[in-house]
Amino acid sequence: MRPVRLVRSLRLAPLAAALGLLAACAGTGGTKPTATVAALYTQLDQATQGYDTALQQVRAGNGAAGQKTLEQALDTLKNAAARCGGTAGCDPQRFLSAYDRMLRLKDGSFIGDESVDEEPQTGMALDQNGAAALPEAQRSVTLLHGQKLSELIAMNGAVKAALQMWLTQWRPNLIDAWINYQYLRQQMWPQYQQADLPEALLFGIMAKESGGKVHAVSRSGAAGPLQFMYATGMRFGLTNYDGFDLRFDPAASARANAAYMNEQLKVFNDNLELTLAAYNAGEGRMKRLVGPDTSVSFYDPRIYGQLSQETRDYVPAVLAAAWLFLHPDSYNLRFPRIDGVSGSITLKRPASIDELTVCLGSAGGMEEGWFRTLRNLNPRLDPQQEQATGAVLQVPKLLEKSYAARCVDGPWPILAADLHNAAAPVVAAPPPPAAPAGIRHYKVRHGDTLVGIVRKLRCSSVQEVADMNHLRHHHIAVGQVLKVPECR
Incomplete structure (x- = not known):
């Protein structure tokens, strides 16, 4: 591991000291805490001191030791916070506030290369050559116009409420979005990377907009994985090309979204919340509401009170999904490990996407089947339209051998074709009753x-x-x- 880079150390040291002060003051306020509560507050103090020690180790050039000390401090804080929740007289908010801040400090100061074995996150992506790439949580700490994404996400009530939704009712949607994104990542992430935008932001928008369903269309007519309206899409190059709506193209839509975000970040002086609100509610409306004061908060009653409930929910939901992308293990969330390396197959016999889904079954451990992934990777194809022998389809590389084993010969392609060609009986409509003359x-x-x-x-x-x-x-x-x- 190369030495870990220290970012904004002058800013971080006072903040670490403030966390220590928070722990030192935990027992004040009139009532002396019990011995159990005092012990938990002592662990809080130890955790914040642990961060200070990690900071000193990094300054001394020992990045590996600093990273290890920081992880130990976070573990201490998590365990103490869990016990605090069931202990009378203990204030969990003290621990939660420290935890949020330490996660931000981790993103801001400890950015380095880690091996697959050292990274607790299971969602390791693969690069074009199949080699393990940097963990998303580390790679995603990309500067957004000079600011860390973690520093732009205010951990307020609205975002915390959205975190709870993603971790409870929306959890299946979040996991589906993650899986879909891993297979689309090689098309979408380079567009954001070239625009110097954080990958976590791309995931947050996609998770909320479509869940990674490339062909999603809303009731208002927004389309594609990032849900562009027709006119906005046209403005950013998402035209109809050879009869195909480019809003459904993952790479083109990610490129257009990155261009839109950079355009509006410039308009709103790098205010991410206002920019996201503009993406949902329309930039014209947001410009009129905000006026010349681009330093105004999204939650200012003059802004927040004039927005639809959809937009009020949208902005914190995107930020919460991005935050979970950065810190899944810190919220008892584990994304599945996905081998998203792209590949291709050349059809040895005519087949539609529907037929391929049937004959591939649960190959590669995909219990829910491959229809969504094949549809996403081949957005220009009608899934029911049979493609001719020799046609090339994009698939995850891990399916290349499965196709040869399951879909060329044997019973499964025959079954798939039989089901595909089956037709429901046509029932003639009853003649209408005779009308009076x-x-x-x-x-x-x-x-x-x-x-x-x-x-x-x-x-x-x-x-x-x-x-x-x-x-x-x-x-x-x-x-x-x-x-x-x-x-x-």
């Missing part, structure tokens, strides 16, 4: 009843005649002229 009139005589009149005419119903003449309780009078249908 017109309206004629009938004069009520002595002894007539509505039922008797209808039976005499033989071409209507009692209710139909009653409705045509606005009769109440089917009451008729002698001499009354009724309108009745004239049958053919």
Whole structure:
């Protein structure tokens, strides 16, 4: 491991000291804490001192030792915070505040190369050659116009509420978004990387917008993995190319999104929250609300109160997903390890994406099947349209051998083709009832009843005649002229 770089050390040292002061003051406030609570607060103090020690080790040029000390300090803080939650008289907020800050300090000061074995995160991506790339959590600490992404995410009530949603009700959506992104990453991440934007931000937007479903279309007409409206997409080059809407192209949409984000970050003076709000609510509306004071907070009542509930929820949800991308292990979240290296197959027999999904089954351990991934990697293809022998399809590299073993010969391609070619029986619609040729009139005589009149005419119903003449309780009078249908 090369020496770990120290970033903004003058700023970090006072903050570490402040954390120590927070722990030192934990027992003040009028009531003396119990021995158990005092012991937990002592661990909080030890954790913050551990960070200070890690900082000194890095300054002395011992980056490996500093990284290890910091991890130990975080573990101490996590364990003490967990015990605090079940101990009467202990204030968990002291631990949570310290924990948030230490995560930010970790992102800001400890950026280095780590091996696969040293990294607790399971979502290690692979590069073009199949070699392990830097962990996402480290690579994603990219400067966003001179600022760390972690420093731009305010850990307020709205973001914490969104974190809870992603970790509970939205958790399956988050995992699906992660899996989809890993297979799309080689197309999308380079676009953000070239624009010097953090990968965590790209993931956060995609997770909230489409969950990584390339062909997603909203009720308002936004389309693609990053949900561009038609006019905005056109402005950033997402046109119709050879009959294909480029909003559905992962690489093109990521490039357009990066251009949009950089454009609006410049407009809003690098205010990430306002920029995200503009992406959701429209830049024109946000410019009118913000006016010349681009230092205003997204949560300022003058701004926040004028936005739709959708936008109020959208911004913290994107930031929370980005934060979890950076720190999954710190929130008891483990993303699955995905081998997202791209490959291709040349069809040895005609097949559609639907058929390939059937014959591939759960190859590679994908229990939910490969339809979404194949669809995402081949956005220009109709999944039900059979492709000719010799056609080249993009697939995860790990499926190249599975295709040769399962989809060229044997029972599975035959079954897949049989299911694909099956047709549901066509049921002819029943003929419509004969329509009356017109309206004629009938004069009520002595002894007539509505039922008797209808039976005499033989071409209507009692209710139909009653409705045509606005009769109440089917009451008729002698001499009354009724309108009745004239049958053919």
